[in-house]
Amino acid sequence: MTQKRTINELNFDFMRQRKTAAWLSGAALFVCLLWIVFRGFNFGLDFTGGTLIELSYAQPADLNEIRALLKEQGQTGATLQYFGSRTDILIRLAPQAEEDGAGAKLSDRVFAALSRAAEGQVEMRRVEFVGPQVGEELREQGGLAVLFSLIGILIYVALRFEWRFAVGAVVALIHDVLFTVGVFSLFQIPFDLTVLAAVLAVIGYSLNDTIVIFDRVRENFRRMRKGTVIGIINNSINETLSRTLVTSGTTLLVLVALYVLGGEAIDGFALALIIGILVGTYSSIYVATAIVVWLGLSRDDLLPVKKEGAELDPLP
Helix, strand or coil, X not given: CCCCCCHHHCCCCHHHHHHHHHHHHHHHHHHHHHHHHHCCCEECHHHHCEEEEEEEECCCCCHHHHHHHHHHCCCCCCEEEECCXXXXXXXXXXXXXXXXXXXXXXXXXXXXXXXXXXXXXXXXXXXXXXXXXXXXXXXXXXXXXXXXXXXXXXXXXXHHCCHHHHHHHHHHHHHHHHHHHHHHHHCCCEECHHHHHHHHHHHHHHHHHHHHHHHHHHHHHHHCCCCCHHHHHHHHHHHHHHHHHHHHHHHHHHHHHHHHHCCHHHHHHHHHHHXXXXXXXXXXXXXXXXXXXXXXXXXXXXXXXXXXCCCCCCCC
16 A cells, blocks of 8 residues: 655645746736726725714615715715724725815814714714825835835845845845735725835745745755755755745644634735735745845855865874
């Protein structure tokens, strides 16, 4: 009888499919870039500015009725969602003219109109106002945060491993970020600060997975003296495959639960992480390592340099 092999004993030829994976990744990123350039993002209140109002109703509220009432008040671009329960409503209103007290006056008018139309008592929990200028600054700072994180990772990996590994890791991270934000642009999913935080978390998660594979590649280059570059990389990916699948799988279970049960307030955050972890697991295997191969990694790049005279017999 033949024994079943465990996942650590599998020997998938991942690098054989690296050209196909490169074409698929290139096509996907091209589509994402087109949508980002020509359609842009559906920025949330954090980036566009506007007014946020949290209301608490005595009885379950109907969002359609509230939305129709807001349209009568001239707020056609309002976004409504339940916030924890069907009696707690979160309203996002489009930015108004930058005048002193514009946000406060608008929130008072909306609250008064909704209070008159409600059957029971309505309580205003909080009001937040973000000016358009502040929203623009947040967009710029968010973009700089992603850029600086990628530069820092490039320097760290270059010092920790080798410059080819650094380029491969950063290209994989750019791939993950563009694909994640591209999906949000493609489907016009609201993009706010929580989504940006998720994108930064995706960078850290994907880098961690890539570093684990790179560390095993370096170890195997020093241990497997007769293997080829492709063979050693394939072996390293297979050896870390169980760790990758278990870590990604358990994380995805939590994120799916958050997306389904967490409510609309964290939908974007959970969705960005789900997309990022899926594409990050893929890029750690097919993008980061493929870039390293294409840059011409050899055994001499990772083997320790012998000091001159190290092979001479020691003095008696």
